[in-house]
Amino acid sequence: NAGVTQTPKFQVLKTGQSMTLQCAQDMNHNSMYWYRQDPGMGLRLIYYSASEGTTDKGEVPNGYNVSRLNKREFSLRLESAAPSQTSVYFCASSEVPSGEAEQYFGPGTRLTVT
Amino acid sequence: GIQVEQSPPDLILQEGANSTLRCNFSDSVNNLQWFHQNPWGQLINLFYIPSGTKQNGRLSATTVATERYSLLYISSSQTTDSGVYFCGRAGSYQLTFGKGTKLSVIP
Numbered sequence: 001n002a003g004v005t006q007t008p009k010f011q012v013l014k015t016g017q018s019m020t021l022q023c024a025q026d027m028n029h030n031s032m033y034w035y036r037q038d039p040g041m042g043l044r045l046i047y048y049s050a051s052e053g054t055t056d057k058g059e060v061p062n063g064y065n066v067s068r069l070n071k072r073e074f075s076l077r078l079e080s081a082a083p084s085q086t087s088v089y090f091c092a093s094s095e096v097p098s099g100e101a102e103q104y105f106g107p108g109t110r111l112t113v114t
Numbered sequence: 115g116i117q118v119e120q121s122p123p124d125l126i127l128q129e130g131a132n133s134t135l136r137c138n139f140s141d142s143v144n145n146l147q148w149f150h151q152n153p154w155g156q157l158i159n160l161f162y163i164p165s166g167t168k169q170n171g172r173l174s175a176t177t178v179a180t181e182r183y184s185l186l187y188i189s190s191s192q193t194t195d196s197g198v199y200f201c202g203r204a205g206s207y208q209l210t211f212g213k214g215t216k217l218s219v220i221p
Contacts (some may be wrong), residue, residue: 031207033207033208040213041213042118042200042202042211042212042213042214043200043202043209043211044211045207045208045209048207048208050207056207058207058208059115059208088155090157097206097207098145098204098205098206098207098208098209099144099145099204099205099206099207100145102147102159102162103147103202103204103209104159105149105156105157105159107155107156108155108156108157110155
């Protein structure tokens with residue numbers, strides 16, 4: 001039981017390049033989330049998927065897109081990376097939407113945009 | 115938006131000492147999580163605690179929803195307790211995090 005897994009662990013991009021961060025969970029959870037963490041800050045929600053087939057914007061969605069590929073997988077895409085997107089990205093999942101269930105986090109992806 | 119304030123922002127302890135970390139919320143609390151972010155950046159779930167008190171070994175947490183705060187107690191601290199402690203208030207879909215308390219336990 002791996003929990004929440006994320007790939008890659010580290011990535012360096014040049015401004016304007018695109019990439020997709022992958023997330024998968026093996027806990028049969030319905031809800032999945034993408035957060036970013038900037039230095040000295042708590043995590044902020046980018047997008048979430050309350051259930052398979054649905055996605056919604058969180059607090060800081062600009063510059064990102066998401067895809068809920070199936071119940072297990074939730075990807076985050078940066079179409080044209082900017083230095084302001086340098087951050088650590090965390091994926092999380094919960095059995096049902098956050099207010100009713102505990103969230104579990106992946107190990108994070110450290111992204112640097114130069 | 116909803117504000118989550120954590121105090122103190124930094125804490126240095128001698129190994130074996132006890133500590134109390136606090137989270138205050140600007141709005142009502144339905145559910146709350148406490149996390150430990152270790153020096154490698156991993157977020158470890160400590161407690162899921164909407165109200166009342168829970169204990170897990172040397173750690174315990176208390177949430178007083180009516181007064182909009184939660185406390186995390188660490189007793190007999192160890193160097194492996196070092197890292198950043200976050201609380202997250204659960205909304206309908208997201209956790210709203212505080213900025214964390216950075217704990218350093220020195221031998």
